[in-house]
Amino acid sequence: MLQCQQIHRSFGGLKALSAVDLSVEAGEIVGLIGPNGSGKTTLTNVVTGFYPPQEGRVLLSGQDVTGWRPHRVARLGVARTFQNLALFRGLSALENILLGRHVHTRAGVLSAALYWWWGRTEETRQRRVVEEVIDFLQLEAVRDEPVELLPLGLQKRVELARALAAEPRLLILDEPMAGMNQEEKEYMARFILDTREERGAAILLIEHHMDVVMGVCDRVAVLDHGVKIADGPPPRVGGAPAVIAAYLGEADHAS
Numbered sequence: 357m358l359q360c361q362q363i364h365r366s367f368g369g370l371k372a373l374s375a376v377d378l379s380v381e382a383g384e385i386v387g388l389i390g391p392n393g394s395g396k397t398t399l400t401n402v403v404t405g406f407y408p409p410q411e412g413r414v415l416l417s418g419q420d421v422t423g424w425r426p427h428r429v430a431r432l433g434v435a436r437t438f439q440n441l442a443l444f445r446g447l448s449a450l451e452n453i454l455l456g457r458h459v460h461t462r463a464g465v466l467s468a469a470l471y472w473w474w475g476r477t478e479e480t481r482q483r484r485v486v487e488e489v490i491d492f493l494q495l496e497a498v499r500d501e502p503v504e505l506l507p508l509g510l511q512k513r514v515e516l517a518r519a520l521a522a523e524p525r526l527l528i529l530d531e532p533m534a535g536m537n538q539e540e541k542e543y544m545a546r547f548i549l550d551t552r553e554e555r556g557a558a559i560l561l562i563e564h565h566m567d568v569v570m571g572v573c574d575r576v577a578v579l580d581h582g583v584k585i586a587d588g589p590p591p592r593v594g595g596a597p598a599v600i601a602a603y604l605g606e607a608d609h610a611s
């Protein structure tokens with residue numbers, strides 16, 4: 357589904373990613389972890405076309421998409437959620453989710469996509485997909501609420517719904533559980549597993565909550581200072597000396 361080969365990305369003199377290889381197979385849930393600033397979000401930005409790599413290649417289902425613009429990558433079936441929520445305040449949950457469909461419409465401008473395409477021949481299909489996602493993520497009760505009035509856990513769920521409305525083959529989740537309480541985390545973990553089971557999406561999951569990563573992922577890759585230091589089954593990676601040292605180093609810096 358996804359292959360990153362020897363990815364390099366610098367910002368000025370800072371090497372954010374050095375020779376990083378990463379793969380996600382169809383139907384696989386891969387965790388991407390690492391201390392703060394290790395390059396996780398940069399790698400997702402490389403995959404989704406926001407920051408083209410300076411070296412290396414990104415392949416999606418075997419197709420070389422290196423340097424493609426984000427909207428073209430999205431059309432190949434890649435959807436993402438953001439570390440800091442990227443919902444549109446002032447719009448309802450339903451309207452935010454509708455925006456996820458715009459990759460499948462011909463209308464180019466977002467506002468046009470939202471208010472205009474609705475009346476077109478595609479209406480039945482668009483409605484069916486969005487209603488099904490609302491049902492899947494149990495958002496019926498809040499569909500008409502302005503998103504900014506929803507608790508964080510539900511806002512995160514609306515963002516996931518918007519990504520799923522695009523019917524992705526690869527879903528990239530950047531810290532979907534940040535700031536959540538235990539119950540909200542458990543709900544989100546269940547939705548992630550169901551997304552794979554019921555919707556067949558491959559998932560790349562960036563997450564700091566180790567219990568979730570270890571419980572949900574088939575495989576875990578670890579970045580440290582832009583270098584991949586481990587990649588394998590969760591128990592093996594969790595116990596790897598290099599990984600423990602990377603996280604202990606972070607704790608030392610924090611103290």
Ligand SMILES: Nc1ncnc2c1ncn2[C@@H]1O[C@H](COP(=O)(O)OP(=O)(O)OP(=O)(O)O)[C@@H](O)[C@H]1O
Binds near residue numbers: 370390392394396398
């Ligand atoms: N647009 C940018 N311009 C300059 N430096 C950047 C930019 N984006 C990321 N960086 C730097 O690249 C490094 C990797 O950042 P990145 O956000 O990818 O890490 P991360 O692992 O996602 O961190 P966190 O867990 O804190 O979100 C950091 O040193 C960061 O400051």
